[in-house]
Amino acid sequence: MLIVASHNGAIGMRQAKAALEGGGSAMDAVEAGTRLVEANPAEHSVGYNGYPNILGELELDASIMDGRTLNSGAVALLRGYPYAISVARQILERKLPHVLLAGEGAERFARETGAEKRGEMLSDDIRQMWQARLATVGAAQWAASQPADAPLLDLVKLATDPQRVAGTVNFLAIDSAGNICSGVSTSGWAWKYPGRIGDSPIIGAGNYADNRYGACCCMGMGEMAIRAGTARSVVLYMRMGMSLDEAAHTAMRDLHDLGGEYIGHMSLLALDRHGEHIGLASEAGRKYIYQTGDMPQYAEVERGLVDLPRRWAGEPRG
Numbered sequence: 650m651l652i653v654a655s656h657n658g659a660i661g662m663r664q665a666k667a668a669l670e671g672g673g674s675a676m677d678a679v680e681a682g683t684r685l686v687e688a689n690p691a692e693h694s695v696g697y698n699g700y701p702n703i704l705g706e707l708e709l710d711a712s713i714m715d716g717r718t719l720n721s722g723a724v725a726l727l728r729g730y731p732y733a734i735s736v737a738r739q740i741l742e743r744k745l746p747h748v749l750l751a752g753e754g755a756e757r758f759a760r761e762t763g764a765e766k767r768g769e770m771l772s773d774d775i776r777q778m779w780q781a782r783l784a785t786v787g788a789a790q791w792a793a794s795q796p797a798d799a800p801l802l803d804l805v806k807l808a809t810d811p812q813r814v815a816g817t818v819n820f821l822a823i824d825s826a827g828n829i830c831s832g833v834s835t836s837g838w839a840w841k842y843p844g845r846i847g848d849s850p851i852i853g854a855g856n857y858a859d860n861r862y863g864a865c866c867c868m869g870m871g872e873m874a875i876r877a878g879t880a881r882s883v884v885l886y887m888r889m890g891m892s893l894d895e896a897a898h899t900a901m902r903d904l905h906d907l908g909g910e911y912i913g914h915m916s917l918l919a920l921d922r923h924g925e926h927i928g929l930a931s932e933a934g935r936k937y938i939y940q941t942g943d944m945p946q947y948a949e950v951e952r953g954l955v956d957l958p959r960r961w962a963g964e965p966r967g
Contacts, residue, residue: 650666650669650670650823650824650825650941650942651821651822651823651920651924651926651939651940651941651942652665652666652669652678652682652820652821652822652939652940652947653819653820653821653822653918653920653926653928653937653938653939654682654818654819654820654821654918654937654938654939654947655817655818655819655820655866655868655918655937655938656935656936656937656938656949657686657692657694657695657816657818658682658683658686658818658819658820658938659938659947660685660686660689660692661681661682661683661684661685661686661818661820662682662938662940662947664681664682664684664685665678665679665681665682665820665822666678666940666942667681668680668681668682669822669824669825669942670942672825673824674824674826674828674830675716675822675823675824675828675829675830676713676715676738676822676828676830676832678820678822678824678830679713679734679820679821679822679830679831679832680713680734680735680738680832682820682822683711683734683818683820683832683834684732684734684735686818686834687709687731687732687733687734687818687834688731688732690772692816692818693775693816693836693839694816694817694818694835694836695816695817695818695834695835695836696709696731696732696733696834697731697767697770698770698771698772698775699770699775699816699835699836699837700775700778700779700816700836700837700838700839700840701771701775701779701836701839701840702837702840702841702842702843702845703783703801703804703805703809703840703841703842703843704801704843705771705776705779705780706728706843707728707770707771707836708725708726708727708728708836708837708841708843708844708845709724709726709727709728709730709731709733709834709835709837710723710724710725710726710727710733710833710834710835710836710837710846710847710849710850711723711724711727711733711734711736711737711832711833711834711835711849711850712724712737712749712833712849712850712851712852712855712856713734713737713741713830713831713832713833713856714830714831714832714852714856714857714858714864715741715828715830715858716828716829716830716831716858716859716860716864717828717829717860719858719859720741721748721856722737722738722739722740722741722742722745722748722749723737723740723748723749723750723850723851723852723856724736724737724740724749724750724751724755724758724759724850725749725750725751725752725755725846725850726751726752726755726844726846727751727752727756727759728756728770729756729759729766729768729770730756730759730764730765730766730767731765731767731770732764732765733834734832734834735764735765736755736758736759736762736764737832737850739758739759739762739764740758743762748852749850749851749852751846751850752844779840782839782840783804783840786804801842801843802842805840805841805842809838809839809840809841816835816836816839816868817833817834817835817849817855817867817868817869817871818833818834818835819831819832819833819866819867819868819918820832820833820866821858821864821865821866821918821919821920821926823920823922823924827860827922828860829858829859829860829863829864829920829922830858830864831856831857831858831864831865831866831880832856832866833849833850833855833866833867834849835847835849837849837871847870847871847872847874847875848867848871848872848873848874848875848879848880849871851871851874851875852880852881853878853880853881854867854871854874854875854877854878854879854880854881855867855868855874855875855879855880856880857880857881857883857884858884859884859888860922861888861922862884862887862888862921862922863883863884863887863919863920863921863922864884864919864920865879865880865881865883865884865897865900865917865918865919866880866917866918866919867879867880867915867916867917868915868916868917868918869913869914869915869916869931870911870912870913870914870915872911873904873907873912873913873915874904874915876907877900877903877904877907879900879901879903879904879915879917880917882896882899882900882903883896883897883900883917883919884896886899886900887921892921893919893920893921893925893926893927894927896919897917897919897927897929898929898953898955900917901915901917901929901931901955901957902955904931904957905956905957905958909960910960912957912958912959912960913959913960914930914931914932914957914959915930915931915957916928916929916930916931916932916935916952917929917930918937924941926939927953928950928951928952928953929952929953929954929955930952930953930954930955931954931955931956931957931959932954933954934951935952936949936950936951936952937949937950937952938950
């Protein structure tokens, strides 16, 4: 039995372990742990009270994957339902002929399956932060009126905060039967363009699990993981015979080849079918946590550092 999570998953580790100890599956553990992060109002990158888009609207993304069957479920641009991971799991469990539902379709599905809804998804403090950010780029008056046809392209470039693009929660678990599950949930970039979807709900980019080899989840600038297929790459490299360490480092180095103006922080968590695990990041000081069945408390581990170039629109390219 093993649970591995990003550092912000600490609030959900006890519940995730309890799920496994109670005879639950790896998927039960991933969902249970993630839900507590999604409900945490102090976590502004996931679920309830996350950072909204440029219009002040909260759009949630999540995915979950069963390493035994390779089935998966995902939602994107979900509004009004804080437990995006549970809606994603229902897509898998209800055996829809789809993997990913977005926007109004995801919300309709959540309603039909009885998902818990929350009327107000943002606190006054977060709304004030959104308004303050717009004020710094001269858009305070616009924020108050929000004309429907207001151009957003240039405003998003100014307002999007590169220090707040890395928020996501990752959970990986192995249960007593040796089954693996991976799950990711996020509210995405702070002040993003409406409709932006990152890697978190994209199977193969931000999330992938296969009992035969292992699993991987990603965090950071999701556009990079989408272009490189990072989560699937780690698992595929293990299938090709690489060790977990070699596979994870190779997938991170793949990101070094990406061109474009928006290149920033990326990190990943991965494990193999034997229960070995690893965390890597492109910034120093990043940590992750893990817990086995015989550990009374989770342990904290610093992620290995992998250098990546960092470029942001308007910054000199180096």
